[in-house]
Amino acid sequence: MKEAELFERIKKGDEDALEVIYKKYYRMMTKLVLSNNGTEEEAKDIYQEALLVFWQKSVSGKLVLTSKISTYIYSICLNLWRKELERKKRHSYEEKDGVQHMDLEAKEKARIVLGCIDQLGDTCKKVLMYYYYDGLSMQDIAEKLGFANTNTAKTKKYKCKKKLDEVVKTQYSKSDFVD
Template identity: 70%
Template structure:
């Protein structure tokens, strides 16, 4: 498929074109993260975020390609991975007293997260609970929730986590978690 055909199909909401892109450029995009001190899971997340950004821009009609789709996706992945490395660097440079993560404070943080998760829709609540607390992989979650495929489950998990992050950030400050 040509890039123009892919873009046209995605703009019309054809998810098969998105699946095609995912498979076609998966190795190239994930290798970018893997070769720059990332894990396979981080690489998948970065690529998933890049595809989501591409898809949102394409369906909005605001995407004008001035390069190949692969180049566009690569630049999104690169920028997202740089941001993630920067975030990791900042976190590693902060000193956090390990005792603060014990006992009562940890229980309070857990309660805050669980309260916010419970306010999300049923699907989000189930996805996040299955993934973060039950340790299920995306394939199992897709099967349990009758999603079309694992990619659908990944996209939904990403959106749910964004909602959860926004909800927590709107209600609590960093000091609520790191006194």
């Protein structure tokens, strides 16, 4: 498959095309981390993060590709790994107690939210995730999920979001996260 064709499919939110790219450049990208003091797991994680950045920017229409896909992803990998190495370096100087306390509260909230998302229907989850993470337009969501039109997608998104608000607020109240 040609690169231009792959990119077009990615822009439309084709997850199969994402898999093709992932497989195609896996060794090339992970080698960057592996040859710079990274583990196999770190290498894979960095590559996946970079690929998802590429995915988000492509699907949301924010990316105008002027280089090869591999070059773009490679540069993201490089930046992410540099940041990770800096974070590791900083980590030893941080006061862990305060950070841990904040992490615990944030983690508990995140756990509640994720639990509530799972309570939503499959369509609701997709609409909200496509909208907030992938950055798909309402038109693309409508096409992807087979809605009649953009308005249907907008309405669906509004209702799903409202429902999630209610469920999470209820859970937050039980956990004393709401004042």
